[in-house]
Amino acid sequence: MRIACPFCGERENGEFTYLGDASPKRPNFAVDGGESPERVEDAFYDYVYLRDNVAGVMREYWYHGGGCRSWLVAERNTVTHEFISVTAAPGAGAASAVRAGE
Amino acid sequence: MADFSWNVQSPLQQALVPGRHGGAGTQVGVTLEEVRGVSLVQVMARRGRVAETIKAAKKLFSVEPPDTPRAVSGRNATLIWSGPDQFMVLSARQTGDQFAKLTAGFAGVASLSDQSDGRCLIRIAGSGARQALAKFSSLDLHDSVFPAGAAATTAVDHTAVNFWREPGSVDENAVFNMLVFTSFADSLWHTILDSCLEYGVQASVAHAA
């Protein structure tokens, strides 16, 4: 398998580490912001545990740890192993970025 | 009070035995060199301060730092791309606090980390260099893909290394540089040396000038 790091170019998959589904977003909440603890806990439960078992194109986190140390978001077909796109995480590099959902 | 001497030690103190190794007869297909006495500083732009970082680098080194995987020669230093919006500054170690000087030059716009002791610089050249490198590097080092001045952050033996081809080194004289983590240096040296033995190796120690 070869993964095209947007910074480094195409590399063999041994340089990368797989994390999993890139769709769940870590819930944002303000401590003592008045949100019900149950709702916050439910949101985190979804974020931590609930995953779709996709047969087809899926967005995934990959880490180029054996390279530029960038976190990447890849669209990959889990059936054919074909990568459709690979983009950098919002905070890779030093460009100004905002937290997801803000 | 007792006197304390602070002898410096290279991580290859034991592994690197200068002289000829392997091969048949007197043939030397690969030269392997540890370059000692280097100063190495990791420069990472602060968030939203990429333009200022480039400016500061240009002021210090009279050259823009690479924004793609390349190594560029600047005033008294080589700037090597090491990731998005970051690069390493490689220069000969001098007396005085080089790190403090650089920190001042990038104050407020970039974060610096002294890596002079965190890495070991190994240089590989010779007619068998590419063949030997193919045994431990997954990179395509063909001229058309990896010309002089090309750089990569990659893995050797599952360990991250900074790799670049010396700017200006062409054809049979291509020189490849590798910065490996200090603690891995002894082990990787053996792997590299083993990979080179069939071509005949000249191993030596050089000092950064």
Next chain:
Amino acid sequence: MSGYSRSEPLARTAPMEANVRKGVTPASQSHRLPGDGIIDRRLPLQFSFDGKTMTGFAGDTLASALVANGVKLVGRSFKYHRPRGIVTAGSEEPSALVEMRTGARREPNTRATTQELYDGLIANSQNRWPSLRRDFMSINQLFAPIFVAGFYYKTFMWPAKFWESIYEPMIRRAAGLGKSAELPDPDHYDKAWAHCDVLVVGAGPAGLSAALAAGRAGSRVILVEEDTLIGGRLLSDGGEIDGLDAREWLRGAARELVSLPNVRIMTRTALFGVYDGGTYAALERVSDNVAMPDRHQVRQRIWRIVAKRSVVTAGAIERPIVFPGNDRPGVMMASAVRTYVNRFAALPGKRVALFTNNDDGWRTVETIERAGAHIVAVIDPRHEVPAQYQRLVDTYDLRVLAGVVSEVKGGVDGVRSIVVANDKNGLTQRIDTDCLAVSGGWNPNVGLSCFHRGKPTWREDIAAFVPGSAPKGMATAGAANGELSLSACLREGHGAGARAAAECGAAGKPGEASKADDEVYAIAPLWHVKGKGKAFVDFQHDVTASDVTLAQREGFESVEHLKRYTTLGMATDQGKTSNINGLAIMAEATGRTIPETGTTIYRPPYAPVAIGAFAGHHRDENFHATRLTPSHHWAAKQGAVFVDTGLWKRAQWYPRAGEKDWLETVTREVLAVRNGVGFCDVSTLGKVDVRGADAGVFLDRVYINSFSNLAVGKARYGLMLREDGIVYDDGTTSRLAEDHYFLTTTTAKAGPVMQHLEFCRQVLFPELDVQLTSATDQWAQFSIAGPNTRNLLRALADPSEDLTNEGFPFMGAREVKLRGGVTARLFRISFSGEMAFEISVPARYGAAMAENLMIAGKPYGVTPYGTEALGVMRIEKGHVAGPELNGTTTADDLGLGKMMSKKKDFIGRVMAGREALTAPNRQVVVGIKPIDKARRLRSGAHVIPKGAIPGPQTDQGYVTSVCFSPMLDQWIGLGLVERGRERTGEIIRIHDPLRNEDYEAEICSPVFYDPEGVRQRG
């Protein structure tokens, strides 16, 4: 390709002059022909087979040399110990498998047909006892019924104990092929990468055409060929190309390819795997053609080839016909007969019978007749002589018989006669022959194109499967694509090569395709001749036609079931000559068509690959990369014993003369620290430079406690959770400047924590201005501990440094100047519970630091200590480590619940509050002391209440860490025990069924030593 050396495609192996035994005459080569052959008669080679010395020539394979010496019997079969010979001349060989070399280099199941001959080669036949000619186990043939399909399943079901005592030893003796060496392999192997635009697999006429087209167009081309020579069938069958003799054309093609700097030819290199994204794997047999690899040379090398496009021109394999006695030595594929004669000038038989159902088999006639031998009969079930070969009938006065071979007679030395049956009138006749050449048609090599679950499709006109689809970027051409004529191979190969080059952006011209006359290839499928006696489908696994039909009768009709029930195609040859015949017989038995019956799934490796080659350089001390601490060589000089901690080598203890065991050493080290001063290299802890305006806020989010409020010049212990609320890692983090923290991790988690922190920085909190750099290797860090620590440091530090409690209080962190001009970072932190500091200097000073600590601490009896003493002291102080941070414990389980900030969000905060993670009956960290002070506590032992019967219901936890405590003079431990903190003083039962121990112990505070912490603050 500058810098790469190219193998010389037409060069032959030239053994070293010294190895050539003088005075050996080739007289023994009774079946060697005069005339061409691609062998070098100037270089005779001596070899031995089953102890008998013979000679061959450079360019021979072991098989061709055996043929030249008139040897037909080369082994005994797997189950029935039937005499077996050479069937093919290629890598598909299912029968002529030998044991190569001796001693540590002994290797079983080597195909004699691919083993290059070298001077001094030693080979032995396999699976025979006591000798090849008199094999006692051939009695197995009489017990044949127990070896039928599914015999493992049927025979050995009952009684179970018979399996171990009788059946298995018997089968191990009787079955199996060859013995592997029992000594470690003395040879080296490695792996290498190669990159190209166009990878061409197979250097026959199609592959050469593809490589020429792509190479001329300017693409970077790699041409791999498993054979020692390029040319494929041209080496055996010749022909005419562009008006030239095939060998002449071949020389021209080779010259042109070698002249192209962008083409790399790799011979002796077999492609065995196709992987995602254009990655291919090939095995190069670097030194299999010599007795012993040259010094510094590997035996074999695995290539991982990255290619934008590939053209598979891997040819086709001639398939046998299944008829009674078809495994008799001397029954050989017709194409192999031609190869032995034309390429190797070795004659498999002097009176050859030919059994073919297709036109291609007829080529054999001319080969044999021109070699001065005779075709005694041509048996063709088609009842008609192909028009293009009619002339042969007249020229050689051929005896052509319409029908099939229904019986083969002969002895261990091979076929003596055959019986031919006319399938129309039922008449039979006997024909004397010493070699039966067989051709059942050609199977294109579809394997590589099917490795990504591709299904081949059936082509009726050639009665064979052809590639149905191919992995992305791959094209198939020539015989591998079902185009069996030379002209089609040249044309298709050229086209595929040119297309692949264009797709890679090559702008040059591919030139013209070479031309040859069109040939006709006609075939009438013939799979199985029924009759008396065993008719073999799979020669290597001894699977017969009746095994296949038996499987069908017993309901194993699917090809995947057929394969597993009969073991058809599961031997080292992976059924290259047998699979299609097997499924054709199954199709016939079930009344389905062959495409309906289908093929089994194709998987790599295409050809056998030694495990050693897969391991490559990574064995023994190179199994994985190792990391050395800055004081490693110094510690080695002190006689330290090292322990592997992840990739690190760490000093475990420093034995002294006269110490009787490690425990005595470790106890001495602990007492030296607690009573004086000692030091330990702790450089292995992960260290991260955390910088940026938001560094403090960032750390607040990744740690459960706060760091933004940490004062510059101070250190703090921090704990990280995973997002699910379980403890992830711990360590001390110091604030060295407003925008600079220095974070440490455990040794084990340094890498994962760095990855996690980068995830937090880049994915979760990209708005923060924070930069992370691993600084683990930059610093040599030592822990200095014991009541005399300050005295030692005063001797080492510049007199201007204030190291008093006021000037450098507990948890202080700042730079200090050392005597001699080096600046260090000093952290007043303690893992041992003693007055302690950790000191860091740039790694280049690591060895000097160790030496200087010895000098500075000499008046105080300074003692270097290892990880074991470190462990003892942390257990005495109740500090948690790896065994407690075990991926199931919460902060509160570790007694650190109070550290969790309530004022901020942090990783793991919300999930840590879940009911199950806050339940009152959780297992928490406690101290454990055996009541009997002489008892040795062992980790892993279960904790159950006193008086309870051990079992899952009464199990309340276990002992996690133990040590002999010199301070308490007994074994102590930490454990995770249900409601442990409420149970201080309770007597519990320690139950250890694994080590058969059972005793009582007391639950106590985990802090065994100096619970008030007076010593570390002193």
